[in-house]
Amino acid sequence: MKLSGLLAVFSLLCADRTCLGLSHPKPACRYPPSQWCRSLEIALECKVQKQCMEVNATRPNQAVPPVSVALYYESMCPDCRVFLTQQLFPTWTMLQDIMAVTLVPYGNAKEIPSANSPFTCQHGQPECRGNMIEACIIHLMGHSAAFHIIYCMESSADVLSAAQPCLQLYAPSVSWSSVESCVEGSLGNQLMHKNAAMTRALNPAHTHVPWVTLNGEYTEENEDKATLSLFQLVCQLYKGVKPPACTGAAVRLNRSFC
Known part of the structure; x- marks a missing residue:
């Protein structure tokens, strides 16, 4: 809404x-x-x-496809947090009827063959945990419902400490234990493997984060426009009645x- x-x-x-x-x-x-x-x-x-x-x-007319915006990011990347909280979430709040958002928390992480810690992250293991928490919340609730919680986490001073209170604030019917079970169990690793595969499949390959695709495509021109005003870009790309x-x-x- x-x-x-x-x-x-x-x-x-x-x-x-x-x-x-x-x-x-x-x-x-x-x-x-x-x-x-x-x-x-x-x-x-x-x-x-x-x-x-x-x-x-x-x-608007629901028969017209929404503008698809996908964000490939890291939970503790400063530039990712700025884009998510200052561009993506405010734009989605105002234009969610004509846009669909996909969040892919992984970014520049690496998948390694290790039973104990199968992922390494650019900003250390806390970021890997933040990525997995957000991936689990998305899995449990869907992108739209999860977006409020992830915005709450990313706009806070401490992403990890904010996770549980943000969940309780925006999804009081979802238990924190269900998120912890996902993170601590095999499901969390499966979700991160999926995000890793999605990130590796980008064409062109991502060179930095945040990495934004619109309707499945990446161009430097759209990246510049999205960084300046994602709101105007989504309005411009929508094919239906504005x-x-x-x-x-x-x-x-x-x-x-x-």
Whole structure:
């Protein structure tokens, strides 16, 4: 759901305290605002079904394929963290209806034949663990649901220390033990092997991270544009009718609540 939609929903809920009969109005649900419109069940529980339907009505034609953006990165690479937190996540927040994001945490890591530590990473073993935690979260939740958690981790001072509280904040129904089981078990290594294979298969081969492909292709021109303004680039590449976020057009929602 777009940030503008979330703000609209929140303002609708909080606009009329007399109507709601609450001194501190808030939805009686266990989900953060970023997930209110994720499913009908959540919308009903959080009492925002009407608002979610209105926001969904403004979405572009779903028959037009979204712009595919894939980020090949490392969890503790400073440039990767800047791009993810300052370009990719804000753009996805506003344009997720017309873009699909794939996150591939691996980057310049190396896969080595060792039973104890099959991967080495550019920024040491803590980064290898960060990569695997994020890969496990993506596997357990899918890219869209996991993106909020990974953004939370990457925008924090300590990526590893932030992992558990970020998961509890954005996915309270997912246990940290399930992530730990993935990381400590064979599944984590399998996921990293998959990411390694995806990274090695890049054509042209990646020479640095962050490495960004759009609709499956990499060009230096698009990399420069993405670094400058990924938002404008996604709007430019989308083949359907541009959403209001791209054009700046105002969207009027029904603001009656009672």
